[in-house]
Amino acid sequence: MxxxxxxxxxxxxxxxxxxxxxxxxxxxxxxxxxxxxxxxxxxxxxxxxxxxxxxxxxxxxxxxxxxxxxxxxxxxxxxxxxxxxxxxxxxxxxxxxxxxxxxxxEAETQGVVVDEDLAKPRPKSEAVESEDFSGRFERSIPVIVGTSLALGVAVTAAIVFGTDFVALAAGVVAVLAFAIAFVIAFVVLTD
Structure with missing residues (x-):
C-alpha cells in the first residue's frame, strides 16, 4: 500500500x-x-x-x-x-x-511475465488429463443402455403379469436402485 x-x-x-x-x-x-x-x-x-x-x-x-x-x-x-x-x-x-x-x-504496464518452463511439455504422469463431453458420453453408453433395458423389463413384467400398481412401483424402485448403484460403481471404477 x-x-x-x-x-x-x-x-x-x-x-x-x-x-x-x-x-x-x-x-x-x-x-x-x-x-x-x-x-x-x-x-x-x-x-x-x-x-x-x-x-x-x-x-x-x-x-x-x-x-x-x-x-x-x-x-x-x-x-x-x-x-x-x-x-x-x-x-x-x-x-x-x-x-x-x-x-x-507497474504490473499493468509491464504485462505478464511467463516462466519458460511452461512451454516445455510435461510427462503424461504430470499432465492434467481432460476429457471432452463426447468422451464422457461414450463411456456412459453401457450404463444408459443397461438402465434402459432394466427399466423396460420391469415395466414389461408388470404389464404381462398384472397391472398391480404396488408391484409396478416396487419393481421400478428396485430397478432405479440397481441403476444408481451401477452408475456409482461405473464412475468409481473408470476414474
Whole structure:
C-alpha cells in the first residue's frame, strides 16, 4: 500500500486545514486525518473524474481532539485519471482541494511475465488429463443402455403379469436402485 495522504486539522488555527497540493498513487490508499485541536467533523468528497476509479466508504468523519483517523480510498478498477479530493471542515467554511493523480500500476504496464518452463511439455504422469463431453458420453453408453433395458423389463413384467400398481412401483424402485448403484460403481471404477 502507498503512503497515506496527510490531512492536518486545527494545527495552526481553529478549523484550519493543511493538505498537500497533489498526491500520486497507483493503488488504493488511506487518508490520514490528524486533529491537533478541538473535536471536529471532516468531510471528504471525490469529484466526477476521480470517482470513475476511486471510492470512499463514507464522506463525513468525526475526529476526536488530539487523535487521528484513517479513511480508506479504494481504487475500484484499473486505469489512470486525474481528479480532485475535496476536504472540508466547519460545515464547509474551510475547504481545500488535493489534486489526486492515479497512474497505472507497474504490473499493468509491464504485462505478464511467463516462466519458460511452461512451454516445455510435461510427462503424461504430470499432465492434467481432460476429457471432452463426447468422451464422457461414450463411456456412459453401457450404463444408459443397461438402465434402459432394466427399466423396460420391469415395466414389461408388470404389464404381462398384472397391472398391480404396488408391484409396478416396487419393481421400478428396485430397478432405479440397481441403476444408481451401477452408475456409482461405473464412475468409481473408470476414474
Amino acid at each position: 502507498s503512503e497515506p495522504l496527510p490531512v492536518h486539522v486545527n494545527r495552526t488555527t481553529l478549523h484550519g486545514l493543511e493538505v498537500p497540493k497533489s498526491f500520486e498513487t497507483s493503488e488504493s490508499f488511506e487518508i490520514r486525518i490528524v486533529n491537533h485541536g478541538e473535536p471536529t467533523h471532516v468531510h471528504l468528497h471525490v469529484d466526477d473524474a476521480l470517482s470513475e476509479l476511486a471510492a470512499i466508504d463514507a464522506t463525513n468523519h468525526y475526529v476526536k481532539r488530539g487523535s487521528e483517523r484513517r479513511v480508506r480510498v479504494t481504487l475500484t478498477k484499473d486505469g489512470a485519471t486525474r481528479g480532485n479530493l475535496k476536504v472540508a471542515t466547519a460545515h464547509g467554511a474551510t475547504t481545500r482541494y488535493v489534486e489526486v493523480v492515479v497512474t497505472e500500476s
